Structures are given as structure tokens and as C-alpha cells.
Amino acid sequence: MINIAVDGMGSDNAPRSEVEGAVQAAREYGVRVTLVGKEQVLAPLLKAYSAGPSVALQHASETIAMDEQPSVALRKKKDSSIRVAADLVRQGIAGGLVSAGNTGAVMAISKMVIGSVPSVDRPALAAVLPTLKGHAVLLDVGANVTCRPHHLVQFAIMGRLFSKIIVGVSSPRVGLLSVGEEESKGNDLTKRVYKTLKAGFVDFIGNVEGGDIYNGRADVIVCDGFTGNVALKTSEGLIEAVLQLLREELSSNLQAKFGALLSQQSFKRLKKRLDYAEYGGAPLIGLRGISIICHGRSNSNAIKNAIRVAKEFAENQVNEKLEAELNQLDGSEKHPAPA
DSSP states (O other), rough: EEEEEEETSHHHHHHTTHHHHHHHHHHHHEEEEEEOOOOOHHHHHHTTTTTTEEEEEOOOOOOOTSSSOHHHHHHHHHTTHHHHHHHHTTTTTSSSSEEOOOOHHHHHIIIIIBBOTOOOOOOOOEEEEEEEEEEEEOOOOOSSSSSHHHHHHHHHHHHHHHHHIOOOOOOEEEEOOOSSSTTHHHHHHHHHHHHHHHHSSSSSEEEOGGTTTTTTTSSSSOHHHHHHHHHHHHHHHHHHHHHHHHHHHHTTHHHHHHHHHTHHHHHHHHHHHHHHGGGOOOOTTTTTTEEEEEOOTOOHHHHHHHHHHHHHHHHTTTTHHHHHHHHHOHHHHHHOOOO
């Protein structure tokens, strides 16, 4: 049975969301979960939720706050819940790590403790988003705020492989997120990346705009972590606002309430397709192990689904396949010239 290590102290709602999500995942997905954190805090909750033998506890005496500098946490907090969970993955005790904690700290610790694929300079966070034609992979969505051109080129390579292996797209179309479709549009970073991608070792379709993220024009959308995180958070905020406005409109009068009753199942399906909690978390790809980073506001359902994603990655040996694919690429693709 696959074991997933969960940072029990990470989210804004910790540790209740983590405990509830772990218990639900163990019951629904047939997975073992090791909750990592302060024993005196987690043990009573595990008992209250009748966790059972499939949910274990690993004590970690320290936690990393959301506002802490990752570099400081990496050096000074050797017994943090994130660090201990990553150590379990490195030792092969756990098949993956799930955390809704400090994104920068999770990335830094994952890269140092678990390690990255030799041909990858910077692992990237990949978000799978629903589109009008299926799903698109957006990366990076927050792991690397500042990037050089060759980093985005590597993101394109990893995103294409991720789309093929996980999403099941045979020939993923890769787009570069910019402020206009024309090659001349964008900043210095996107213009230089455009030239490299156009030269071509991916199915590059050119620049795509923000409006193309959800219309299915591209299967993989590449950007730096700052831009990707803003795009992702804007999308989440818009979706929440639209759903709230729908609820208000559908309860505004008797006729609307009757229509809402008739359409109840359709609205439930729509919410399920759009709710970030259903997607669990974003995998940090380019590592030699599995690390799933969740939203800080994750509820128990998001934690449960992140554990499911980690389990699926482990079962399908996604990281091993990604590394094997990267190693098979010719030198120009594996090590694009730094720019």
C-alpha cells in the first residue's frame, strides 16, 4: 500500500483540514497516510476522527509560518513538518509529499532533500485547469518568481511531457503566455523565449493571451512563476465570484428559485469542474520524487484530493517516466543554451 506523507501543520486551517483530509483519503482511496507535525496537537484530533491504522503520526517539533523566508526556514528549522515529510520521501518510507504550507519553503526543501532531475535547473509548479476542450497545463504557477529564458524553455519541455503522461494528450500544443499573439509582443523575457521555442523542439503555437487559458487553444501554457501565480489566483477569485453571483441571482425571486431547483444537478457538476479543491494541488515537476503543493486555504476535500494525486503519481511512476523522457531528449533540448 502506498504511503503519502502529509504536512499536518501547513494550511490556514491546520491541522483540522489535514487530519480530516487524511482520514477521508485513507478510507476512500486505500492509501496509507503519515501525518507529520506536533504530536500533542495531531494525536487528539486523530483520536477524535477515529483515524484507524491507515493513518500514522510522525512527530515534528517545528512549523514553518507562511511569512517566513524559505532560505531561513531551510537553514534553521531542521525538524519542521515539511522537512520531516520530505525526509520520509527521500528515505523511500513515503511515496510522496503533500503540503498546503509555505510554497517557497516546500519548494526549497523538496529540491534540497528529495533532489531534482539532473537536467532540470528549476522544478516548476504545474496546475491542471479545465478548458472548453478538456484540460490545459499551466506552468510555472508560483515556484519561480524570477526566471531566465532557458528556465521557461525547460518548463515547456516538462509541461509537454506532463501533458502527454498525465493528461493523455498525444501531441500537446505549447503556448507562451504574453500580452499579444504577435511575435513582437511581450517583454524581453517572452521575446527571447519565443525565438527558442519557435526554433523548435516542441509543438509551439506561438504566444497566447490570458483569454486563451480556458478556451482550449493550447494544451500547455508556459510563463514565469510570478505571472502564472497571478493568473491562477485571478482565475480562482473570478470563479468564486461568479458562483456567488449565480447563487444570489438564483435565489432572488420565486421564479429563479424554481429554475435553480430544476438545474440543481447541472450547477453541482459545474461547481465540481471549477472548484480548485477537486484538483487537490499542483505537483512540483522536475524532482526525483513526488511533492504536491496545495493552496494555503485548502479545506479537507482539497487535502484529500491532493493525497489522491500523489497516490496516482506514485502508482503510475510519473516522475520516473518524466526523468526517462528527459534523459532521452537530445542535448539541445535537455540543456538549452542559457540566455
